[in-house]
Amino acid sequence: MKSRTRFHSYGRRKSLNDSASRSMAKDHALHRDQTTLAAFDQLEQRLAFAVGYATVNDWGSGLQADLTLTNDTKSTLTDWQLSFNYSRSIDSIWNAQIVSRTGSQYVIKGLDWNRTLAVGAVQGVGFTAGAGTGAPSNFVLTATGATTTPTVPTVPTTTPTTPGVDLWKEQFFAPYVDMGQYPVPDLDGLAKKYGVGLLTLGFMQASPSGKLAWAGYDVLTLDSSNEQAVAIRNEINALRLVGGDVMVSLGGAAGQSLAQSYAQRGLAAPALAMAYSEMVDTLKLNKVDFDIEGVAVAQPQILKLQMDAIAIVQMSRPSLGVWLTLPVLPQGLTQDGVNAVRIALTSGVKVDGVNVMAMDYGDSAAP
Known part of the structure; x- marks a missing residue:
């Protein structure tokens, strides 16, 4: 399970050894236990x-x-x-x-x-x-x-309701989990083991058929009936049932992003926005993360397509939180990373924050 901590600034990187993080994890665990009890109480009472x-x-x-x-x-x-x-x-x-x-x-x-x-x-x-x-x-x-x-009651609302919306505070800890693994990671088990209620699931990429899919596999698209794809959806539901929630990360170091795939096929931002919207609605997401690194962070035209699409999605889903995960040097974001943020803002994307890749690969990898 990769562990990156998200900040609104370029502050120091937290770990579960920090007292503040331990307190946050304890609060998540307590909230999860209370939510579990409440969920079972409601299940007995509502039976509908x-x-x-x-x-x-x-x-x-x-x-x-x-x-x-x-x-x-x-x-x-x-x-x-x-x-x-x-x-x-x-x-x-x-x-x-x-x-x-x-x-x-x-x-x-x-x-x-x-x-x-x-x-x-x-x-x-x-x-x-x-x-x-x-x-x-x-x-x-x-x-x-x-x-x-049964006759089913309608519950009219003016905005869509998504599970876990109250869990995402101004600062939160949401470690990465690779959902392309097999067997499928036990999200509820990981949450209990590490005392966290929020997880970032990676990575959604373009499949060979041009759809969003876990790890870019055609058998792991959003609508796939493959056993592994169904298991991933069940794991997300199981985590939410005990009071947790997930953010989904698109992109990553390997594979092809959907924006790159759409650009190659000459498709415009509205089509890309529709694909993003389907993912948000299908998985009932409050937050999404765009992990932009490698070649992708240095492709301004494709970044423009991607950010225009994200802005379209946020127009109809104004509460959707968007994070950008970008490479960083000791002195701050790379110039390509700065350009990515600038393109996002000028395209009208409401950016919740930037998650810097402050990972220590040792002296041999230091710039």
């Missing part, structure tokens, strides 16, 4: 299937919205289908597919990788729709394993 609805962005002639499905029953639900009434015409949908539409009634179902919802599982479904009024209503769930077909 809940659906949350949130408008992400409304541009007048249409909108983007999220549905959040939570299995608070006592049973695993397989081959779930959700019907509801909605006056708008749904143009596109992700993390689910439309089975039918009759008048204003829609029926949607899960994909191969998310058709089964374990007890306590949370699944997001996003969509865009045309002009109209009102929110979805009259939700009804059917699934193998459900003892009844």
